[in-house]
Amino acid sequence: MEEKLRELKELLREVYDLECIIMLLNWDQSTYMPPGGAEARARQMAVMERLAHEKMVQPRMGRLLEALVPYGESLPYDSDEAGLIRAAQRKFEKANRVPSAFMGELISHQAKTYQVWTEARPANDFAKVAPLLEKTLEMSRQLADYFPGYVHIADPLIDFEDEGMKASTIRSLFSELREQLVPLVKAVTEQDPVEDQVLKQHFPEEKQWQFGLDVIRQLGYDFKRGRQDKTHHPFMTKFSLGDVRITTRVKENELGEALFSTIHEAGHAMYEQGIHPEYEGTPLAQGASSGIHESQSRLWENLVGRSREFWEYFYPKLQAVFPDQLNPVSLDSFYRAINKVEPSLIRTDADELTYNLHVMIRFDLELALLEGKLAVKDLPEAWRERYRTDLGIAPPDDRDGVLQDVHWYVATIGGVFQGYTLGNILSAQFYDAARNAHPEIPAEMRQGNFYTLHHWLKENVYRHGSKYTPEELVQKATGQSLSIEPYVRYLKTKFGQLYPW
Template sequence: MKEKLDELKGLLTEVYDLEHVGALLHWDQSTYMPGGGAAARGRQSSIVERLAHEKMTDSRIGRLLEQLQPYEESLPYDSDDAGLIRAARRKFEKATKVPSSFMSKLISHQAETYQVWMEARPADDFSKVRPYLEKTLEYSRELAAYFPGYEHIADPLIDYDNEGVTASTLRQLFGELREQLMPLVQAVAEKEPVDDSCLKQWYPETAQWDFGLDVIRQLGYDFHRGRQDKTHHPFMTKFSLGDVRITTRVRENDLGEALFSTIHESGHAMYEQGISMDFEGTPLAEGVSPGVHESQSRLWENIVGRSRGFWEHFYPKLQKVFPEQLGSVSLDTFHRAVNKVQPSLIRTAADELTYNLHVMIRFDLELALLEGKLDIKDLPEVWRERYRSDLGIAPKDDADGVLQDVHWHMGIIGGMFQGYTLGNILSAQYYEAGLKAHPEIPDQIREGKFDTLHGWLKENIYRHGSKFTAQELTERATGSPLTIDPYIRYLKNKFGEMYSL
């Protein structure tokens, strides 16, 4: 059995390496590649994806998984070997249902669409991406069709990265969350608006960049195994457990843009850097789901990075970097500014209270598109109407409307956006469990010490990679399945105090 397991790991490592070559191609396209390379990059990405898919569907992997089943059943459920065989079987079974020719076609289309989107958004030209999005929708439906027996067409697309989660369960969860959020949003809206003009002054790019790097180095991001570069839409990517990179964008008239993006992406990266090195080269060497992954970026960005204690430590340092801009601005004023609640058009810049409304809009639109109730040509206007009804504002153009998010232009339609809200919910649930184990964490944050929190997360979340499902991991770490209660408590306590609710 040891020989068979080693043989399986060898085959899986070939898949792993090819997939991360594909990630390297995408990182280059998103950072340094000239626009003229788009067509060739689409071909290159397509070839790498096809090779990875063909290797993942190799009959030898299926045969080894069958031969290893008795060994798996003899092991404790939480053993590394059992977890590896489980994860490999799930990946193999999903991969064998989708033809390599389709995956190659899809990846080539995604690379081409991404390049078109990078040109269309600054030009506010939805017509340029419309035919590509129509093709993406067609491909998304085709992908779902390879997994028959679903209740909703989005279910297999959601389950792809969120095992066991369905459109029905998300609709119910989002409904419960919305019911709790709306009274909070309305109560804050009745208060005097917070003045955040201190963030909208001129902040030179280099100084912003360097300060952000200093912050995440202190949080625990390992620069020996990572780096940061500029991009159009910030993201984290990994080429191995020893090479986990982040990107950001800088606006010199908005201090919060790059700073909180950097903290956010470092949260994703610290998760990947914390995975057990024993898992390298296998399906276990990655975050278990988009929701768990997002929980880490949002935990570090919001629960830690926007907390009063965090800025008690870092604000004097920031004032020294920008004395003219912030020298006369009090900590109270600055802290309220970085936590300002105000309906906005851009999801990535949304405050904590209204952020999930952005996600719910996208989730609903994805379902309508997949169901055939909404056409791509009508998407911009329907988008505006939903923003008008849900947030009380509407974009004047498509650049800040339907074109703002990259997801549909580099992936599929369906199964993507819900991870952001699941991550918000889980961030509070994990943090609350960490505080229960280590009540001293808030005091340590005030002192600029993050080792205890980082260590608890690494021990209970990070090191496991994909050994457990998201549901299993959450129950093991917190003693409870996913629940919105800690998240609602966190929001009520934070904004109740800030806005005297």
């Protein structure tokens, strides 16, 4: 069995390396590649995806797993070997249902669609990308149909990203959370608006960039195993556990854009950098799910990066970087400005109270698309109507409407957006568990010390990679199943102090 396990690891490493090469090609397209390379890049990514998929489903892989699964079941459940065999078997079973040619075609289509989206959004030209989005919808349905037996067509797509979740589960969870959020948003927005013009002065790009790098270095992002570059829509990517990169975008008239996206993506990256190094080259060397991953980016961005304790330490440093803009502004005023609650058009810029409403809109729209209840040509107007209904505002154009998020233009329709709200919920649950174990964390943050929090997360979340299912990991780290209670309590406490009701 040890020899078979060694052979399995060798095969998995080949798949892992090919998948990382795909990510490298994608990163280059999203950062430095000239537009003229788009057609060839789509072709190159399709070749690599087919190779990776073919290696994953090769008969030799199946024979090894057939022999090793019973062996893995005889091992202690918590052992790395048992976890690896479980993860490899799940990956093999899923991959084996989908033809390699389809996967190559899908990734090629996604690369082409992304390139067109980068041109369509600034031009406010949804018609330019709509035919490609039609094909994305068709291929998303086709992918789901390779997994028959689902209750809802989105179920297989959701399970890819958040194992164990279904459309019905997400709908129920969103309904429960929405009942709590809507009264909070109403209570806050009925009050006088907070002044946030202090964030909309001129802040030179180079200084913003360097301050963001200094912040995430102090949080724990390892620059010996990472770097940051600019892109259209910020993301994190990994080429190995020793090379985990982030991207951001900078607006010189909006201080929060680059800073909070930098912290957000660094949260993703610190998760990947914290995975046990012995998992390198295996399916264990990745986050447990989309929701778990997002919990880390949102934890560092919001529960840390928008906290009073964080800014008691960092605000004097930020004032030193931008003295003319911020020296006249008190910490209280700045803290209220970065936590302003106001219905807005852009999800990535949304405040903590309204953010999940943005996610719910997208989730509902993609389910309607998959169900055939909504046509792609009608998507822009459906988007505007939901914003009018849910947030009381409507985008004046598609640039800040249906074109604003990259996800449908670089992935499938269905399976991605629920992870953002799951992540918000779990961010508070993990942070609560860390503070219960180490009550000194807030006081340490006031001193610019984030080691205790980062170390607790590494030991209880990061190091495990995908060894456990999302539900197992949450239970193991926090002692309870996923619950909205810590998140709702956090929101009520924080915003009840900022906006007494």
